Amino acid sequence: MTHAAQRRMAGPPSVALLLLAAALGGCQEANRHEEGAAPMVRPVRTVTVNPVAFRIAGTVTGTIEARADADLGFRIAGKLVQRLVDVGDRVSAGAVLARLDDQDQRNALRTAEANLAAAQAEQLQARNEELRKRQLLANGNTSQMIYDAALLSMRTAEAKVVAADAALQSARDRVGYTELQADRNGVVTAVGAEPGQVVEAGGMVVRVAQPEEREAVFNIPEAGIRGAPKEPLIEVALAGAPDLTALGRVREVSPQADPVTRTHTVRIALENPPDALRLGATVTGRLKQPPAPVVELPASAVFEDAGRVFVWLADPKAQAVHRHEIAVQTREAERPVTVTSGLSRGDVVVTAGVHSLSEGQRVRLNQETQAAVAR
Numbered sequence: 001m002t003h004a005a006q007r008r009m010a011g012p013p014s015v016a017l018l019l020l021a022a023a024l025g026g027c028q029e030a031n032r033h034e035e036g037a038a039p040m041v042r043p044v045r046t047v048t049v050n051p052v053a054f055r056i057a058g059t060v061t062g063t064i065e066a067r068a069d070a071d072l073g074f075r076i077a078g079k080l081v082q083r084l085v086d087v088g089d090r091v092s093a094g095a096v097l098a099r100l101d102d103q104d105q106r107n108a109l110r111t112a113e114a115n116l117a118a119a120q121a122e123q124l125q126a127r128n129e130e131l132r133k134r135q136l137l138a139n140g141n142t143s144q145m146i147y148d149a150a151l152l153s154m155r156t157a158e159a160k161v162v163a164a165d166a167a168l169q170s171a172r173d174r175v176g177y178t179e180l181q182a183d184r185n186g187v188v189t190a191v192g193a194e195p196g197q198v199v200e201a202g203g204m205v206v207r208v209a210q211p212e213e214r215e216a217v218f219n220i221p222e223a224g225i226r227g228a229p230k231e232p233l234i235e236v237a238l239a240g241a242p243d244l245t246a247l248g249r250v251r252e253v254s255p256q257a258d259p260v261t262r263t264h265t266v267r268i269a270l271e272n273p274p275d276a277l278r279l280g281a282t283v284t285g286r287l288k289q290p291p292a293p294v295v296e297l298p299a300s301a302v303f304e305d306a307g308r309v310f311v312w313l314a315d316p317k318a319q320a321v322h323r324h325e326i327a328v329q330t331r332e333a334e335r336p337v338t339v340t341s342g343l344s345r346g347d348v349v350v351t352a353g354v355h356s357l358s359e360g361q362r363v364r365l366n367q368e369t370q371a372a373v374a375r
Helices: 003-010 015-036 103-139 144-176 222-227 367-374
Strands: 046-048 060-066 069-072 078-083 096-100 179-181 186-191 206-209 214-221 233-238 241-253 263-271 282-287 293-297 303-305 308-315 320-328 337-341 348-350
Touching (some): 214 282
Antiparallel strands (some): 060 282, 078 096, 096 179, 186 206, 214 263, 233 241, 233 282, 308 348
16 A cells, blocks of 8 residues: 555544543643632631539529338228328338228128028038939939039039129128228328218328438429539538538439429438438538539530531631530430530530531631630
């Protein structure tokens, strides 16, 4: 093939090569433009961490109550004819506390006894009849059908005896239910009915408490519950005599706040309380150990990722943010978040727009934060 023919076959450069060269040139130009442009800086709101000491409003006022008490009432309804105890009386297990009018129950008992006697007589007659019919059947002097009827009568009479005996036992129990007895040693702290009053089954007639185990009961605001230190030691003092004190620890915190006062009931188990801290006494309580520092952040400052809790920490010098893991108490919607660990005094935390930030992103702090850092 001649050189002229080869030149004709090669022809002009392909269109694809020309487009590729143009694209590469455009990318290089765009890269040069991006390298020269300044990165985007996002303004953010922040707060500087400043732990504060937690206190339960200095002291709180409560009362002494028994750890265990019981409302005792009759198992049947009736008219109360006698109450043998009053508030403050000490009672022992098995002692009679009150009585109902038992006339109806005793009448029912006599009826049950008569029904049992009649059933037993019928049973005896049926057994004798069955024995005679069995002997006649053996001698061939009666039919099988007649003997079967006698056997059925005997078994029916025996079932009636069982039922009458159960009814008699139930009638005896109801007579016993007309007396209210203490099921434990204790002291009467309240009464719910007076003689002459008709009481319902289960209604409280006497409340008996065990004074050996006493507790101090306080109503604490929600803020105090959220920021309370772990396992606090509480000093409880008699309101009229502050020198009479006892130490205690939190045994129970009501999970639901009172809908009116928005307070939680806190029960403090006392350790060897003096006798002066009697049931119903007014007491004051305060934290015994030094108050613990508490860090609270707005709910908008905290976000979760893969079950872990984070905040954005702003570096005032680098003007950039970095993700930082923290530990918090139970979170509640639209309420401040109490941080238990992960933050130190002086840390700058972003409080808004946390879901639109990225690691190392440049930010612009507000003037108040910059002035605080400069100081």
